Amino acid sequence: MKKWVKITSIIVVILVVLGLGGLAGVHHAIYQPSETAQQVAKKATTTTNKYTYYKGYGGKTSVIFYPGALVSPNSYSIWAENLAQHGYNVYVMHFPLALAVLAGNQANAVPRAARHNYVIGGHSLGGVMASRYAHDHQTAGLKGVFYLASYPDKKGDLSMTHLAGLSVTASRDGVLNWQHYRKNRRYLPKNTTFTSIKGGNHGGFGSYGHQKGDHQATISNAQQQTAISQRLEHWLVGLQ
Numbered sequence: 001m002k003k004w005v006k007i008t009s010i011i012v013v014i015l016v017v018l019g020l021g022g023l024a025g026v027h028h029a030i031y032q033p034s035e036t037a038q039q040v041a042k043k044a045t046t047t048t049n050k051y052t053y054y055k056g057y058g059g060k061t062s063v064i065f066y067p068g069a070l071v072s073p074n075s076y077s078i079w080a081e082n083l084a085q086h087g088y089n090v091y092v093m094h095f096p097l098a099l100a101v102l103a104g105n106q107a108n109a110v111p112r113a114a115r116h117n118y119v120i121g122g123h124s125l126g127g128v129m130a131s132r133y134a135h136d137h138q139t140a141g142l143k144g145v146f147y148l149a150s151y152p153d154k155k156g157d158l159s160m161t162h163l164a165g166l167s168v169t170a171s172r173d174g175v176l177n178w179q180h181y182r183k184n185r186r187y188l189p190k191n192t193t194f195t196s197i198k199g200g201n202h203g204g205f206g207s208y209g210h211q212k213g214d215h216q217a218t219i220s221n222a223q224q225q226t227a228i229s230q231r232l233e234h235w236l237v238g239l240q
Contacts, residue, residue, distance in 0.1 A: 030098045033074040034221070037207035040081050041074035050109035052077075052092045054084035061143060061236050062089040062114040064107050066100045066122030066130040068149075068206065073098075075206035076123070078222075082229040088236060089114055100129035107133050115139070119236065121146030121166070123205045124175070131156030131187070134163065143239050145189065146232065148205045149176045152187040165192030166235045168228065170200030174215035195231050200224040 033041065045055035052073050056062075063083060067073050073092045080090040091110050096102045100122065107120060107130075118141055122130035127150025134145045135156045144164035145152075151167070152158060158165065165188050169176065197204075199219035203211035205228060207221050217224065 029070055031071045031075060031203075031206075031208040031211065033072050033077065034207040034209060036222075037075050037077045041077035043081055044077070048094075048109075050094055050106060052080075052094070054080050054090040054092075056084045056086070056088040056090070058087050059117070060087040060089070061239060062091065062110070062118040063232070063236070064091045064093065064110055064114075064118055064120040064130075066093050066106070066120070066126030066133075067095070067098065068122070068124035068126050069100070070098050071123070071206055071208055075208040078207050078225040079229040079232070082225070083232060083236075086229075086233055088233075100126045104129045104132055105136075107137075116141045118142060119144040119146060119164075119239070121148065122150060123148040124150050124202070127151065128153055128156060131158060134158060138163075144235075146235065147188075148228065149173055149202050151181045151184040153184060154187065157187040158189045159187055161189055163189045163191070164235070164239055165189035166232070167192055167194045168197065168205075168231055169195075170197045170202065170204060170217075170224070172199060172201040172215040172217050175202035175211055175213050193235060197224055197227045197231075200227065 044052045046053040073094050076092050080092055083090050093106045120130045120134055127147040131145055131152035132155050146166040148168050201217040202214045204217050204221055204224035
């Protein structure tokens with residue numbers, strides 16, 4: 001019996017060590033914000049363990065955003081702060097190990113008052129999970145869903161809803177699975193606006209440098225950040 005207890009203890013220790021090593025590897029793999037994005041993130045109104053909040057003004061629509069897989073939330077600070085300067089309250093959500101799939105209902109952490117009039121969206125895998133959240137939380141306060149280099153899956157099917165949709169892609173995106181993107185358009189709201197950023201790439205939807213497998217952008221990151229905020233604002237104005 002003592003022998004088996006000893007063996008079991010050794011196995012547990014090995015698994016714990018391997019687990020910790022795996023976590024360290026994941027943390028190392030997370031894309032970190034550019035120096036510019038990190039500086040802009042310091043302007044955030046509030047930062048909690050669940051979200052970073054950029055305060056707007058007035059009664060404009062709130063924006064809840066799910067980052068892409070393994071991308072630091074601060075990587076999206078530039079366009080988020082720009083939207084806030086135009087009056088929109090922006091909540092960039094935080095996730096365990098920077099993976100939205102591990103906490104798909106994280107938007108529930110946003111104050112209820114902000115969810116009386118809001119849209120939700122995300123980048124890449126974040127958009128998939130944001131769409132699932134919208135599918136499961138179709139309240140009167142939810143006005144629309146936006147996808148940055150992303151698309152819904154069957155669990156996030158919004159094709160039968162009256163929600164507004166926005167799909168933003170980039171012509172130089174080398175990470176987005178374009179075949180799946182085209183196939184899954186059937187799950188988008190019927191009232192979806194499609195737009196593309198010429199010369200932009202996948203990583204350019206944030207500001208965190210080159211992403212593995214991506215194509216080189218032919219516009220600057222600053223230009224793509226401006227294009228993102230402009231397209232989002234134009235869409236949001238149409239919802240009011």
